[in-house]
Amino acid sequence: MRSVPTAHRPGGAPPARTSGARSASVDDDRLALQRRANADLVDQVLQDPRAGLAAMHDRFARDVNRLVWRLMGADADHDDLVQQVFFRILTSVHRLRDPERLEAWVRAVTVNTVRAELRRRSLRRLLWWQIPETNVHGDLAREVEARDLVYRSLEVLEKLPAQERIVFGLVHLEDLTLPEVAEACGFSLMTAKRRLAAARRRIEALVRTRPDLLERLRAGRGISS
Amino acid sequence: MKDTSREFGDALANALGEGPGRRALAAQRATLLLRWSAQQARPRRAPWIGAGLGVAAVCAALLFTLWRPTPEVAPVTWRGAPIAEHELLHVEDVPGRLEFANGSHIELQAETSAALGRREGRVELSLQRGRLDADVQREPGTEWFVAAGPYRVRVIGTRFSVAWHPDAEAFAVEVSRGEVRVLGEELPAEGVAVRAGARWERSGPAVAHSDAASPLEDALVTDSAPSEEEPRVEEGSAEGAAEGSAAPVAKASVGSPSSKEGAPSSTKPPAWRALTAEGRYGEALAAVSAAEFDEMLARAPAGDLLELGNTARFAGHPDRARRAYTSLRSRYPRAAEARLAAFALARLAADVDRDPSRAIHWLRVFLGESPSGDLAASARARLMDTLASQGRQKEAAEVARDYLRHHPEGPHAGIARGLLGSSP
Numbered sequence: 001m002r003s004v005p006t007a008h009r010p011g012g013a014p015p016a017r018t019s020g021a022r023s024a025s026v027d028d029d030r031l032a033l034q035r036r037a038n039a040d041l042v043d044q045v046l047q048d049p050r051a052g053l054a055a056m057h058d059r060f061a062r063d064v065n066r067l068v069w070r071l072m073g074a075d076a077d078h079d080d081l082v083q084q085v086f087f088r089i090l091t092s093v094h095r096l097r098d099p100e101r102l103e104a105w106v107r108a109v110t111v112n113t114v115r116a117e118l119r120r121r122s123l124r125r126l127l128w129w130q131i132p133e134t135n136v137h138g139d140l141a142r143e144v145e146a147r148d149l150v151y152r153s154l155e156v157l158e159k160l161p162a163q164e165r166i167v168f169g170l171v172h173l174e175d176l177t178l179p180e181v182a183e184a185c186g187f188s189l190m191t192a193k194r195r196l197a198a199a200r201r202r203i204e205a206l207v208r209t210r211p212d213l214l215e216r217l218r219a220g221r222g223i224s225s
Numbered sequence: 226m227k228d229t230s231r232e233f234g235d236a237l238a239n240a241l242g243e244g245p246g247r248r249a250l251a252a253q254r255a256t257l258l259l260r261w262s263a264q265q266a267r268p269r270r271a272p273w274i275g276a277g278l279g280v281a282a283v284c285a286a287l288l289f290t291l292w293r294p295t296p297e298v299a300p301v302t303w304r305g306a307p308i309a310e311h312e313l314l315h316v317e318d319v320p321g322r323l324e325f326a327n328g329s330h331i332e333l334q335a336e337t338s339a340a341l342g343r344r345e346g347r348v349e350l351s352l353q354r355g356r357l358d359a360d361v362q363r364e365p366g367t368e369w370f371v372a373a374g375p376y377r378v379r380v381i382g383t384r385f386s387v388a389w390h391p392d393a394e395a396f397a398v399e400v401s402r403g404e405v406r407v408l409g410e411e412l413p414a415e416g417v418a419v420r421a422g423a424r425w426e427r428s429g430p431a432v433a434h435s436d437a438a439s440p441l442e443d444a445l446v447t448d449s450a451p452s453e454e455e456p457r458v459e460e461g462s463a464e465g466a467a468e469g470s471a472a473p474v475a476k477a478s479v480g481s482p483s484s485k486e487g488a489p490s491s492t493k494p495p496a497w498r499a500l501t502a503e504g505r506y507g508e509a510l511a512a513v514s515a516a517e518f519d520e521m522l523a524r525a526p527a528g529d530l531l532e533l534g535n536t537a538r539f540a541g542h543p544d545r546a547r548r549a550y551t552s553l554r555s556r557y558p559r560a561a562e563a564r565l566a567a568f569a570l571a572r573l574a575a576d577v578d579r580d581p582s583r584a585i586h587w588l589r590v591f592l593g594e595s596p597s598g599d600l601a602a603s604a605r606a607r608l609m610d611t612l613a614s615q616g617r618q619k620e621a622a623e624v625a626r627d628y629l630r631h632h633p634e635g636p637h638a639g640i641a642r643g644l645l646g647s648s649p
Binding site: 049050053054057058061062065066068069070073074076078079082083086087090147148149150152153155156168171172173199200203204207208209210211212213214215216 | 229233234235238256318335
């Protein structure tokens with residue numbers, strides 16, 4: 001379900017060395033193929049943006065959608081945000097120096113788009129003195145309990161500053177490691193740690209004031225299959 | 226055991242799922258390409274036009290911010306949506322906010338019921354129980370009041386909180402900015418001034434309120450504000466007590482407007498309530514013996530029964546919760562708490578008993594009694610969903626129509642429309 005690159009986990013088991021030169025060679029081949037595919041994709045975007053956009057979507061739609069979905073909480077504007085991500089990819093891919101890092105770069109673009117949207121909304125709240133209603137995308141599970149849990153959880157998340165909300169989402173909803181989070185957000189590992197700790201503190205305090213939500217979390221109810 | 230934030234993250238990730246499905250992604254791809262093509266086909270503006278438009282937009286925003294016209298009290302919104310006059314506002318757990326066009330706002334905290342009354346030059350909130358935090362902007366020509374039990378708080382442009390627990394007859398007002406004046410029958414005619422940094426509280430013996438909700442029920446059909454145009458602050462507060470459930474019974478002398486220590490000693494709430502307030506539901510329920518529980522079912526006021534039911538529910542004792550809610554509904558059928566008990570019974574039927582028929586029954590009861598309250602949207606969504614899951618499409622479509630009529634912008638509006646689109 002979630003992308004868990006266990007080989008990158010700090011403290012995880014080191015890669016097996018006993019399989020010898022053959023497995024190392026297979027890995028190298030795979031990496032080389034991946035690099036080639038990424039470079040071809042970037043070239044395609046630069047040569048023919050429309051075809052490149054289609055290819056980018058084919059390759060990254062699932063990852064970008066899942067990331068936006070979880071960071072924004074099945075937002076009603078989900079499709080518009082995903083579109084923004086792909087347009088940004090298209091207009092700035094020429095700056096990507098190392099095609100090997102295309103996946104990480106796409107993730108960083110997605111995170112930046114979400115962050116900008118969260119900031120825009122908080123500014124709008126400030127300027128217009130209104131709290132926009134929490135609206136969710138029509139594709140969110142039809143099961144009422146799951147939706148209610150999402151609404152209540154979003155009310156908690158919306159009280160977090162954008163940076164903390166994103167760090168929390170990347171770690172706890174997307175299972176990224178802190179170094180991966182730091183890279184996606186463009187700040188240091190220490191900052192990532194600090195923001196995660198702050199987000200956790202806030203969430204603990206906010207959830208404590210909502211016994212009904214806490215009850216559901218503890219009972220594991222209200223979760224869609 | 227996992228920490229709360231981790232549990233929160235795991236549960237939310239599960240509830241959210243992976244995002245739109247394959248078909249939705251295919252549609253998204255097609256739209257993306259179409260928009261890209263449309264964008265490319267559009268003639269490009271000269272860069273200076275964009276810059277000029279940007280500067281103009283910033284100037285317009287600044288002008289709007291600086292030259293905002295004199296604000297009016299009306300309109301008022303509750304959780305972002307307009308509300309009807311004297312509509313019962315009830316917050317079960319997630320705080321809700323009343324917002325006024327002049328920038329004032331009042332936040333109702335968990336387990337709080339209130340109703341808002343407005344007439345020209347006067348805004349009055351009737352707090353039935355619970356706690357509110359207010360930030361009221363001073364405005365010439367408009368008087369603001371909060372009525373709670375036998376007391377009435379006259380607001381003079383300030384930030385403050387008011388708490389009222391009718392069961393313990395406990396009233397408290399705390400001011401963090403500005404000043405308020407507390408009026409009450411046993412207080413001096415001019416009331417008691419409470420200034421920034423001060424707290425004034427009063428507890429008395431339990432009020433014999435056989436119908437705890439009746440003052441608010443009355444407020445729903447009559448104007449809670451007194452008939453005079455001017456608040457008669459100097460003439461005492463007999464009118465201020467009109468919102469109270471009974472004649473004030475506090476026998477203590479006028480409380481000091483300073484600290485807790487200065488206030489008369491209060492009747493301590495029972496141990497289970499203190500534990501419930503701390504979120505220790507299991508311990509709270511264990512603190513009530515079987516005999517005491519039965520005694521409470523027979524004698525406790527409506528608010529206590531609701532709290533007892535909620536405590537049992539949160540502690541994972543649905544049978545005891547059901548008994549408390551059922552007793553509440555039979556003993557206080559007209560109380561606001563009884564309506565909430567109907568909703569809680571629906572949740573127990575759906576979540577614990579997995580009995581959709583009973584859940585549907587209780588949701589219909591709740592909506593019949595509280596068609597426009599705080600939880601009505603959620604109740605309609607549940608009812609719509611439960612009926613659809615039972616294959617009762619026609620009834621589900623009926624509820625979907627009802628949902629869209631009452632909550633056209635509600636979070637389940639898309640699903641309601643989808644249901645209507647797919648219904649025969």
